[in-house]
Amino acid sequence: MIKYHKVSKVYSRQDKAVLKDINLEIQEREFVTLVGYSGAGKSTLLKMIYAEERPTSGDVYFYKTKINKLSRRKLPKHRQQIGTVFQDYKLLPQKNVWQNVAFAMEVAGKSEEEIAEDVPQIIDIVGLKNKSHKYPEELSGGEQQKVALARALVNRPKILVADEPTGNLDPISTWEIMQLLLKINEYGTTVVLATHDKDVVNRIARRVISMDKGKIIKDDAHGRYCI
Amino acid sequence: MWLQIKRTIKFAINNIAHNYWLAIATIGSIAIALFIINVQIANLMANNLLLEDIQNKVNISVYLKPEVNDEAGREIARKIESYPEVEKVNYVSKEEAFEKFKKDTANNQVLQEALDEVGDNPLGITLNVKARNSEDYPKINEKIKQDTFQDKIESINYEEYKGIISNLNEEIRSSQKITIILAVILSLIAVLITFSTITITIYTHRKEIEIMKLVGGSNFFVSAPFVWEGIIYGVIAAVISTAASYGYLQYIIKNSSDGSLLSLSSARFIKQFLETYLIRNWAIIILSQLLAGIFLGVTSSLISIRKYLKI
Numbered sequence A: 001m002i003k004y005h006k007v008s009k010v011y012s013r014q015d016k017a018v019l020k021d022i023n024l025e026i027q028e029r030e031f032v033t034l035v036g037y038s039g040a041g042k043s044t045l046l047k048m049i050y051a052e053e054r055p056t057s058g059d060v061y062f063y064k065t066k067i068n069k070l071s072r073r074k075l076p077k078h079r080q081q082i083g084t085v086f087q088d089y090k091l092l093p094q095k096n097v098w099q100n101v102a103f104a105m106e107v108a109g110k111s112e113e114e115i116a117e118d119v120p121q122i123i124d125i126v127g128l129k130n131k132s133h134k135y136p137e138e139l140s141g142g143e144q145q146k147v148a149l150a151r152a153l154v155n156r157p158k159i160l161v162a163d164e165p166t167g168n169l170d171p172i173s174t175w176e177i178m179q180l181l182l183k184i185n186e187y188g189t190t191v192v193l194a195t196h197d198k199d200v201v202n203r204i205a206r207r208v209i210s211m212d213k214g215k216i217i218k219d220d221a222h223g224r225y226c227i
Numbered sequence B: 001m002w003l004q005i006k007r008t009i010k011f012a013i014n015n016i017a018h019n020y021w022l023a024i025a026t027i028g029s030i031a032i033a034l035f036i037i038n039v040q041i042a043n044l045m046a047n048n049l050l051l052e053d054i055q056n057k058v059n060i061s062v063y064l065k066p067e068v069n070d071e072a073g074r075e076i077a078r079k080i081e082s083y084p085e086v087e088k089v090n091y092v093s094k095e096e097a098f099e100k101f102k103k104d105t106a107n108n109q110v111l112q113e114a115l116d117e118v119g120d121n122p123l124g125i126t127l128n129v130k131a132r133n134s135e136d137y138p139k140i141n142e143k144i145k146q147d148t149f150q151d152k153i154e155s156i157n158y159e160e161y162k163g164i165i166s167n168l169n170e171e172i173r174s175s176q177k178i179t180i181i182l183a184v185i186l187s188l189i190a191v192l193i194t195f196s197t198i199t200i201t202i203y204t205h206r207k208e209i210e211i212m213k214l215v216g217g218s219n220f221f222v223s224a225p226f227v228w229e230g231i232i233y234g235v236i237a238a239v240i241s242t243a244a245s246y247g248y249l250q251y252i253i254k255n256s257s258d259g260s261l262l263s264l265s266s267a268r269f270i271k272q273f274l275e276t277y278l279i280r281n282w283a284i285i286i287l288s289q290l291l292a293g294i295f296l297g298v299t300s301s302l303i304s305i306r307k308y309l310k311i
């Protein structure tokens, strides 16, 4: 469902390529972990899926559409089909848990009835049923990441992009988040997870793509962390 | 679409409620901007009234010789009135002039007695000539002096007025110029303050804007709440500034003859301005205040949000 075709990236005002001739395909329902040192180019690669960055050369496909050719007007619709979670959660500080999750549906133009039905359901799935009126600053890191996850999933995206979602979390929260990601994947959502947490990679033992200096150096179907 | 608009309004209200200090600062600066503009406009209007008033009072008096009779006097009046520069000639007959003179000197015993002694009316006909434009008096003066009836004229009082008239014209004109320049500068400063306040507001929201875009918010959806915010600020500020301006002008009327910000115009003219202009046009004034407030709020929102929408 995602395909990188000869993708290279050079950030403006920099001469060094961050991604070098990447060719990669991700199938539906896959759980892909992307590993590599900081600076290897993992985030840049993921940003191309939700069109925050465009390749300098090459194309990135979402099914048949070239993401890098999407017009600015079509971007919002594209992003609504993709769930994203990040190391810094990116919650709206002025909205409580319920509102943060509902926001993704409001943006997508869902009706109030749908929102009233789906939001409590997804909040329940991530285990924050009794915290839905708390504001982000009243929650622990792990709980905030669960809110972010709920928001990413509430529109039932085909693919979830997770860029170091456990980077700021303690081991227990990390594991809770990983459990949720696996569960989501089981229900049919493709998951692309970037991380440099060796433990995480080894315990889930799914497809591992190793990156170094802008290149894919290894792609194992049941890989281990080995950099 | 309607649902989405409703949602953006909800977000705007939510934003204001969470940042009410910033909201107060923004409303305050828009209100001050409008207030300054209002006072300057009132000042200009009052100056215009003053100018009009002075021009209304100024005229040339043509004194005819005592032997000129009523018929000849009226003929001269008609001739002067036919000059294109002349708006009106006010004809004062010998008798009226005499009555007026007696009245004016009523408490001057000596003069009264002298008048009684003469018995006869020593005064001539007076023609008060009013120009359409106060700048035309010199021209009118010249025309009268060169017309065919010049031998029937005793005197024209223009010469003694000349200095005063041209001085006044000049003074009013230059004060008007200063007021306009001042108004433009002050208004510009006020508008800039508003712009920067709203820029700060949006800067504090830049992370949220980024998040909204990431979740798939369209540019409309992301920026509309800020536009609503601008509208709400503008409306509240317009109400405040209208009330404040009215209060301030009333205060000026009651407390001083030369208002501090209102240079040349005397309180009387501001009062006249308030009474005639403001009260007759209150709907237009309130509407224009609202529009100005909304315009300020919305344009500064749009300008400052633009750079965050690119991602």
Ligand SMILES: Nc1ncnc2c1ncn2[C@@H]1O[C@H](COP(=O)(O)OP(=O)(O)O)[C@@H](O)[C@H]1O
Pocket: A011, A012, A014, A018, A036, A037, A038, A039, A040, A041, A042, A043, A044, A045
């Ligand atoms: N917006 C940017 N502008 C310039 N350089 C960038 C930008 N984002 C990332 N980089 C550079 O690109 C390289 C790869 O970054 P990134 O994709 O974030 O790697 P990773 O996520 O693997 O740590 C780094 O050297 C980083 O400094």
Ligand SMILES: [Mg+2]
Pocket: A039, A042, A043, A044, A163, A164
């Ligand atoms: Mg990264």
